[in-house]
Amino acid sequence: MLGQGIAKGLLQTARNLVATYVDKDRLPTIEYPEERQKLPEATRQFPFLVHDGDDPSKGLRCVACQICEKECPPKCIYIVKSKDKRVDYKGQTQFYPAVFDIDVSVCMSCQICVEVCPFEAIKMDTAFEFSTPDRFGALLLDKHRLAKSAAHYREIHPADAAESDAVMAAESAKAEAKAKGDAEAKAKAAAAKLAAVPNVSPEAQLPPPNSGSDSPTMPM
Amino acid sequence: MDLILALLAGATVGAAVAAMALRDVVHCVLFLTVSLIGLALLYLKLGAEFVGFVQVLVYVGAVAVLVVFAVLLTRGGDAPTERIANAPWSGALVAAAVFAMLARAILGSPSLGSPSPETPVPTLSVKAIGEGLTGGYVLPLQIVALLLTAAMIGGVVIAMREKEGE
């Protein structure tokens, strides 16, 4: 009969109307600034620089190797390598980034920088609230704004952080073993002849061999 | 002279002149509507409520809208610029003839001869109009209705023939 469908539809929408006041599941909206959805663990927005320890200016893992700068598809990373070397958080003498800028208005969140970094120094962050009235300055993040602690990384991406920590632990173990071997060889060599070149700068691409054994699990 | 009557009459006549003189058909129709509303207001002023509102309902609500609908269907949105009246003088001649006839009829009306204020204004209720239309005047009403139906069927037939020709 004509009109039956209309009555049926009206009933259905009325049921919706009433249910939104009674049943919490029928009003699924999360009212954003006050309530927040729990982000899935794989969420990624923009990269950040990991630092160990409490002081971001000292503890940056980045050694300014500039691989990420070269690999970045939209070229949003800008790095100036330091002229001097300094003792980093692990007590190793290293280059450090004098300038490290990421333009997040250009970044496309591809995570390639993270994948190419050999030092576990750049990771993806979950922060997304970058809205600002200043399009240029406020969206160009410098190294002070990019630096976040390893503890933060463990908090936002626990699984990835554990993996990353394992890699670093393995590398430092390997380096330690090598250092031990080196030291033995060196001792032998020193014993053999006293003329040796001390303290050759380690190749830039591997973590320093004689760092502290507890480097991956620094204070939280 | 009654000021309101003068204003209404002036507006009605002015709008009618504008409806004839303007170039854009749509402007003409809109001024025609103003003129029709002016007429309706004149009826209201004379106390003929029913005729006044029927004038608005039929002429403004239906006739003017049908005219603009026809304009929309045939011309679309572009503004036409050519003059619509080809021979304005013939129109003026017809208008003058109609005016003369009406004036003669009104001047010859017997009620005009004795303008005594005592004679009560005849009030005609809507009920009386309805009873007249369905009683004494039912045959003319039906004939008019038949004529309009015939005109409508004619319109449909013409429209259908055009469609077949395509």
Place this chain on the structure above:
Amino acid sequence: MTSPDQIFVSAKEWLVALFPAALQPMVGALVSIAAIVAVYPAIFALTTVVERKLLARFQNRPGPNRVGIPFTKIRLAGFGQFAADGIKSLTKEDIVPRDADRVVHFAAPIVLVVPALLALSVLPVGRNMAALDLRETGLLFFFAIGASTELSVFMAGWSSRNKYSLLGAMRGIAQMLAYEIPLILSSIPVVMIAGSLSLVSIAERQSAVQWGVFHSWHVFTPWGLAGFLLFLVAACAESNRTPFDLPEAESELVAGYFTEYSGFKFALFFLGEYLGLFAVAGVATTLFLGGWNAPFTFLDWIPSWMWFFGKLGSLVLFSVWLRATLPRLRVDQLMDVAWKYLLPMSLANLVVAGLWHFTAAWPAALRWPLSLALLAAPHLLLGRGFQKRFGPRVYRYAADPRPAPANPAA
């Protein structure tokens, strides 16, 4: 001290008595005008928020709930929204297209709002509360004024020089022209039975008591019920409400005939549309739902004006409910509904009203079934034809998507 029922009437009398006798008719008219100009736009402001909130709830959303008092944390559940919207549309830039016909473009919103306000003046909003009581022609005045809003639609659409505006105007005029006939025809039974065109006396007539406790609303008769439903459908179409919102179909025509309007003129169109909705809801209330009468005699203590505005508000809310439920009709379906369903049905209803009038002496047990049968038969017959046209769609060119392919890979 007067009863709350007559509080506004006596307030107006008191106010008018303050002025010298020569000015009193003028002051009385001005007070009534001020009341109309204040009350209905206030209801409009409230309706915009309530409609948005309700529509949201119908769609399982919370709806606007933020805007409250500025610079405070007070939110008022979002009821500050209309003030924000009003300020926004007042301060927005008013853009007129370069090629537009400026005078007509300017006049169109005025031609819409003024008749809508005029039409509201004949509604009896309570006992002794009608701004304008046209004893002879009340309803005719309403329809005459309502008809002239079509011209505004045309003026807006044509003067904008925009194809969407023009299409919207064509649809709007065709729709209003088509639905005006069932609108008028479905209200004629009331005039036939009441024997008057005056809305005031039609409302008064329905305060007669029936079966002890009921006020004899017209909707409680077969012809009244059918007439009310037909009137509702036609009124929805006249006020361009969904499912009849083809003239301003957002998904097809941007905003229809007021595409090229911005700022305050756009707000005026918005206001005009809602005032038109209130006007038809008010007339439906007066004609069928007993006007300012309570449904039962024991509820008579509630003031009459509350009943009127309550019923008007319920009808407006019902139109929101319809809007949340029904999808938009196609143009051909729209014309089918008007000419092939509403028109024959309202003619059948006229016959039933005549029957009701001449069988007043018959017992109700005979009168009711006969009238209902006379209405149900054409409804069923016409409805059958409709179900063929409105039924499941036959896809001529595309593959029929309904039976889901068992193996999409194959």
